[in-house]
Amino acid sequence: MVPRGHALAEAGAADVSDTRSEPFLVLDRRFDARQRADALCAAAGFSPRVVLEADDLTTVRGYVAAGLGVAILPADGALSPRTVSVPLTDPDAHRSFGLTWDGEHASSAARTLIDFTRDLTKRYPGWADVTG
Incomplete structure (x- = not known):
């Protein structure tokens, strides 16, 4: 998920490595989605630069909408008009x-x-x- 207007917002799809220089907004390490996001970044050869860690999806989405960074989150229908869900092309970007x-x-x-x-x-x- 990226904020509207982000370089990847119009890409249609992206590889996790396309986000290596981005600030990341992440879920707490207790969440499976966070563990999967960390594993995707590691497989792409980088550690995400985490600028915010939260314990719920709504908070992470809100900060993405505010333009504070990008997030790897499960696909869902709770998108804001200020965010864009960009599907990941990495073979392990699924559950x-x-x-x-x-x-x-x-x-x-x-x-x-x-x-x-x-x-x-x-x-x-x-x-x-x-x-x-």
């Missing part, structure tokens, strides 16, 4: 998870989650294979 449901007995909350997941699939082609 797998599964979601199953009983279509006949799904609660309204489950249906909302399923619809949200389908929407993310449309926004980020190749992000997930949602069937059913």
Whole structure:
């Protein structure tokens, strides 16, 4: 994720190495997303220059929107008009998870989650294979 107007904002996709000179806004080391981001940077041959560490995604996104740096975060739909989600091309820039449901007995909350997941699939082609 980069602030709107950043050099990578119009790139369509980027390699983690494209961010090596950027200030990084990161999650606390307890989070899997932080561990994966650190591993991606290490695989690209650099340690991120961390300027802020936070314990929630909303805070990190807010600081990216304010233009204080870039962040490697999970793809999601909570983007600000002041940020751009730039997909990473690195082969390990992903994580797998599964979601199953009983279509006949799904609660309204489950249906909302399923619809949200389908929407993310449309926004980020190749992000997930949602069937059913």
